[in-house]
Amino acid sequence: MNHKFKISLLCAAVLLAGCGDNSSSSGTSDTPQFEDSIQDLLGRDGSIDFVLSGTNANVPVPSSLLLDPTDHTLNIPVSPGEPTGLNNPSVAMGEADGWSTVMPFSIDLNFKQGVTLFNDLDESGFSQNLTGGILVAKVIIDPQSQKIIDYKPLTPGADFIAVSGDLKNIKVLPLTGLEPNATYIYALKQSIKDSNGKQLGTSPSYAMLKSAKPQGGDLSAPQKMVWLIESTFGANSVETDDIIYSSMFTTASVGQSIKAVAQEMSKADPSKTWEPGHTANPNNIPAEQLKELYTFENVTQIDFGEALLSDQLFLSLFPNAEEGLAVAEQMKNLYLVAKAFTKLKGITVYRGTVKLPYFLSNNLENDQWKTQPWRSAMPSVLKILSVLSSGSKQDQAHLVAQLVKLGFSPENLPLQLANPANQAKLFGAKLLLTNGEQLDPERILTKYSTLPQIRSVQDVPFLMFVPEVDEGNNGEDFNDNLPLLQYQHGITGIKETSYLFALEHISSAIQNPNYDKPYALIAIDQPLHGQRALSKEVVTTPSNPTPFMNLEYLPVARDNIRQGAIDGLGLAYAVQHSPEDLSAFSTIDTSNISLMGHSIGAITGISSYAAADVNNGEDFYYTSATLANPGAVIAPFLLESQAFSGQIKHSVSYNGVPEYRAYYQQSCANDEQISDIKCFDDFYNKSEQNKQMIDYTLNMFAFAAQTVLEPVDPYNVASLVDKDAPVFAIQSNQDTTIPNTVKTMPTAGGQPLLAKLQLSNTMLGTQGKTKLASYFKHAKHSTVIAPDFTSEKDLAAHQEMASEIVKFTLSKGNKDGNFNVKNDDDLLDNTINTDIN
Incomplete structure (x- = not known):
C-alpha cells in the first residue's frame, strides 16, 4: 500500500508556507557539508525518500508538515489538472483534523539500481529488520512552552510492526490502533539494512533539518520540529546519530460533533442555539419550527396481525407481492398462536413522525444532497487564535471588538476561547476581518468548531410495537412501564425489517420466568433509506447502496453516519421527553431505553450510545446496547x-x-x-x-477514505463508551457483509472491535459481566434479523440470538445477573478470546 503524497512546491506543505524557490532553502542545491555524523548518513545505496522541493518532492505520511496550522486540518497538495472538489480523495482529506489511528505510516525509499531492503519478510510481510529499526512514542506537548512534557514509547511487535510489500517501501502498522486526538513522534534508525547488508541512509533534505546549523525562513519551523523529536528520543536512551528520519503527527478527533449536538438537545430552546438569521441556521428555519424539535405527530395505531397484511413497506421487503403476503399470513398465524397459548393479549403497531434536526442537505438541485457535508455553526477557535497571535494589528483589534460584543472579555482571550463552555458564544457568529472578508468561511467541522449548522427540520417516520399481556395471578398489571428497545437497521435495510423479529422478541420475553413483562420496540429509517428517500433514485436499497455509502464524496459518507447516530439520539431523547398523554408511550418506561443496532445500525449505534450519557445521564441515556454484526476500520473492511x-x-x-x-x-x-x-x-x-x-488506486482510496471516516469509525468511538456501560455483541462466522477480520489490517472487521470494547466470550462465563459477546459458528450477516429456514443451524442461531438479546435487554445489561446463553459448542464458539478482559 503506497501512500505517496507528492508536493509540487515546498509552499504546498503548510508548515513551510510562504516559501520561495531559492535553492538555498530547498535541500536540493549544491551539496552542502554537514556535521561528520550526518554526512556519514548521506550517499548510501538506500535512503529515505524525503524531498522538500522540486519535481520529486515527497513527504512520508503521516506528518505534521501536511497540516494546516490555521484550522488543524490536513492539507494534501493537489497536482495541476487534478479535481479540486471534495470528489478528489486528497481534497476530501482536508476535511479531517488529524491522521488515522489505524492506517499504516508509509515511508518510501530510494535505492541504487539492483538494491532493495533486506528480505527477511514472512508470509504476512512482517520484517524484524524493519520493526527493530523503528521508534514510535505518544507525547504530550505543552501549548505554552511547545516542549514535550510526557513521553510514552510504543512497544515494537506488540503495539506496532513494520511490513513491506515490495522491499522499496516501509509501512508501520498499528496493531491495536493509536489514541484519537493524540500526538505521536516516530523515527527510523540506520540499523535497517538493505539487500547488501548495508545500513540505510538519510536524504539531503532531512540532513538539513537534522543539522545543528540553524535554517532560516521557511525551514525554521520544520527544523525545530525535527530537533524536538530527536532530542526527545535522545533523552530516552536513543542515539540520535542513528536517526535517519523522524516525524510528528496528530491523530483525528473522534465523536466531537455528535457529542456537541447531544449536549444541545437538552437546551430548552433550540432556536437559541441555531438562531434564525445567523450562520448556524443558513436556511433560516423559523424559531417556531425549531421549538417543535423532538416532538411526535400524526400517530396512528393498528393491530399487529392487520398491519402485517396491509403495511406496504413491510411487504416491499419481499421479491413480489405474492411472496410477501404469504410470509405475512404465516407470521399472522404465529401471532394468533402466541395470543392463544401464551399470556400475550396483543401487539399494537404505532406509526407516526418525530421531528429531528437534519444537518445534511436534502436539496436535489445540483446533487447538493450528495456533495455537501456538515458545516460548522461557529468559526474555528483555532482560526480566531491564529489571527489574534499572528494577524495584522488592525485585524486583531477588529476581531477583539467583535468578540467583546459576543460576550468575551478583552483580557485573556486565548484562555476564554479554549474553554468549551465559552464557545457557545460563537454559535451563529460571523466574524469579519478589516477588509470585510469573513473569517473561516469554509466552516469545516473540527475539534475547534464542533457544532454543525442545521439545514432543516425533518418529520421522520417511526414504527413502534407495543405488547399487551395478561394480568398476573394476583391481578398485577404488567402492561405499565414497559422497557423499550430502539432498533437501528443496517445499510440498504428499512425500519420495517423490525417486523421480522418483533414478535419473536416479545414472545421470548413473556416466556422468560425471570421477568414479568416484555419490552416494546421502536425504529426509524437511517438517512436516505426507506421513507426518508429524497426521490425514487436517491434512496439506499440492496440494488443501490451508494446514496448512503457515497464513495464519491467521502466527507458526506462520514456525515451520513454522523446523521444516523444523531437521529438515533434524537429519537431516544424525544421518547424520554414525550408528553404523558401521548397514547403510544403511555405504557412505556421512558427511562429504560436500550439500543439494538445491526450492521451499519451498529456502526451508527455505537456513536449514539457513546454520546447519550451526557451530563451524567441527567438528560438522556441508554440502559444497554446490543451491537449485532458490527465492524470497525470501515474503508478496509468494505x-x-x-x-x-x-x-x-x-x-x-x-x-x-x-x-x-x-x-x-x-x-x-x-x-x-x-x-x-x-x-x-x-x-x-x-x-x-x-x-x-x-x-495503487484502491490503496490510496482506502487510506484517504479511512482518514476521512476516522471521527465516526467504531474502533475510535469504542474508546468513548463508558467503562461501566453494558454492551453485548453478536458475531456471525459466515458474515460476508462485514468480515470478522481483515488479513492485512489487524484492527479491521468485527472481531477487533469486540476486542477493543473488551467484551468477554459468553461461553466462558457471564456472571458479573456486563460487556459480553457471542460468537455464532453457523450464522450469516442477516441471521439476527430473520433466519434462513432452509438451514436448521441458521434457524437455531437466530432463535438463540433473539433469546440472548431479550435477556440482555430485560436484565438491563446483565445488571441483575440473569443473562445466560445456551451451552452448546456446536452453536457458539468457545475458542475466541481477546485476552484483553
Whole structure:
C-alpha cells in the first residue's frame, strides 16, 4: 500500500508556507557539508525518500508538515489538472483534523539500481529488520512552552510492526490502533539494512533539518520540529546519530460533533442555539419550527396481525407481492398462536413522525444532497487564535471588538476561547476581518468548531410495537412501564425489517420466568433509506447502496453516519421527553431505553450510545446496547466485504483510473450481460500493469477514505463508551457483509472491535459481566434479523440470538445477573478470546 503524497512546491506543505524557490532553502542545491555524523548518513545505496522541493518532492505520511496550522486540518497538495472538489480523495482529506489511528505510516525509499531492503519478510510481510529499526512514542506537548512534557514509547511487535510489500517501501502498522486526538513522534534508525547488508541512509533534505546549523525562513519551523523529536528520543536512551528520519503527527478527533449536538438537545430552546438569521441556521428555519424539535405527530395505531397484511413497506421487503403476503399470513398465524397459548393479549403497531434536526442537505438541485457535508455553526477557535497571535494589528483589534460584543472579555482571550463552555458564544457568529472578508468561511467541522449548522427540520417516520399481556395471578398489571428497545437497521435495510423479529422478541420475553413483562420496540429509517428517500433514485436499497455509502464524496459518507447516530439520539431523547398523554408511550418506561443496532445500525449505534450519557445521564441515556454484526476500520473492511467490495472496486476504479473508465465505456457500458463487477474483474485480470494501477488506486482510496471516516469509525468511538456501560455483541462466522477480520489490517472487521470494547466470550462465563459477546459458528450477516429456514443451524442461531438479546435487554445489561446463553459448542464458539478482559 503506497501512500505517496507528492508536493509540487515546498509552499504546498503548510508548515513551510510562504516559501520561495531559492535553492538555498530547498535541500536540493549544491551539496552542502554537514556535521561528520550526518554526512556519514548521506550517499548510501538506500535512503529515505524525503524531498522538500522540486519535481520529486515527497513527504512520508503521516506528518505534521501536511497540516494546516490555521484550522488543524490536513492539507494534501493537489497536482495541476487534478479535481479540486471534495470528489478528489486528497481534497476530501482536508476535511479531517488529524491522521488515522489505524492506517499504516508509509515511508518510501530510494535505492541504487539492483538494491532493495533486506528480505527477511514472512508470509504476512512482517520484517524484524524493519520493526527493530523503528521508534514510535505518544507525547504530550505543552501549548505554552511547545516542549514535550510526557513521553510514552510504543512497544515494537506488540503495539506496532513494520511490513513491506515490495522491499522499496516501509509501512508501520498499528496493531491495536493509536489514541484519537493524540500526538505521536516516530523515527527510523540506520540499523535497517538493505539487500547488501548495508545500513540505510538519510536524504539531503532531512540532513538539513537534522543539522545543528540553524535554517532560516521557511525551514525554521520544520527544523525545530525535527530537533524536538530527536532530542526527545535522545533523552530516552536513543542515539540520535542513528536517526535517519523522524516525524510528528496528530491523530483525528473522534465523536466531537455528535457529542456537541447531544449536549444541545437538552437546551430548552433550540432556536437559541441555531438562531434564525445567523450562520448556524443558513436556511433560516423559523424559531417556531425549531421549538417543535423532538416532538411526535400524526400517530396512528393498528393491530399487529392487520398491519402485517396491509403495511406496504413491510411487504416491499419481499421479491413480489405474492411472496410477501404469504410470509405475512404465516407470521399472522404465529401471532394468533402466541395470543392463544401464551399470556400475550396483543401487539399494537404505532406509526407516526418525530421531528429531528437534519444537518445534511436534502436539496436535489445540483446533487447538493450528495456533495455537501456538515458545516460548522461557529468559526474555528483555532482560526480566531491564529489571527489574534499572528494577524495584522488592525485585524486583531477588529476581531477583539467583535468578540467583546459576543460576550468575551478583552483580557485573556486565548484562555476564554479554549474553554468549551465559552464557545457557545460563537454559535451563529460571523466574524469579519478589516477588509470585510469573513473569517473561516469554509466552516469545516473540527475539534475547534464542533457544532454543525442545521439545514432543516425533518418529520421522520417511526414504527413502534407495543405488547399487551395478561394480568398476573394476583391481578398485577404488567402492561405499565414497559422497557423499550430502539432498533437501528443496517445499510440498504428499512425500519420495517423490525417486523421480522418483533414478535419473536416479545414472545421470548413473556416466556422468560425471570421477568414479568416484555419490552416494546421502536425504529426509524437511517438517512436516505426507506421513507426518508429524497426521490425514487436517491434512496439506499440492496440494488443501490451508494446514496448512503457515497464513495464519491467521502466527507458526506462520514456525515451520513454522523446523521444516523444523531437521529438515533434524537429519537431516544424525544421518547424520554414525550408528553404523558401521548397514547403510544403511555405504557412505556421512558427511562429504560436500550439500543439494538445491526450492521451499519451498529456502526451508527455505537456513536449514539457513546454520546447519550451526557451530563451524567441527567438528560438522556441508554440502559444497554446490543451491537449485532458490527465492524470497525470501515474503508478496509468494505474492500474485503464480499457483499460490497466488487461494486466499490468498480466505482473507485471508474473514477480514479482513466484506462479502466475507457475500457468500461467501450466494452461494458452498453452490454447488459456484463455486470459492473464482471467488467472490473475482466480488466483487472487482463495484465499485471492493470493490477498495479488498480491496486495503487484502491490503496490510496482506502487510506484517504479511512482518514476521512476516522471521527465516526467504531474502533475510535469504542474508546468513548463508558467503562461501566453494558454492551453485548453478536458475531456471525459466515458474515460476508462485514468480515470478522481483515488479513492485512489487524484492527479491521468485527472481531477487533469486540476486542477493543473488551467484551468477554459468553461461553466462558457471564456472571458479573456486563460487556459480553457471542460468537455464532453457523450464522450469516442477516441471521439476527430473520433466519434462513432452509438451514436448521441458521434457524437455531437466530432463535438463540433473539433469546440472548431479550435477556440482555430485560436484565438491563446483565445488571441483575440473569443473562445466560445456551451451552452448546456446536452453536457458539468457545475458542475466541481477546485476552484483553
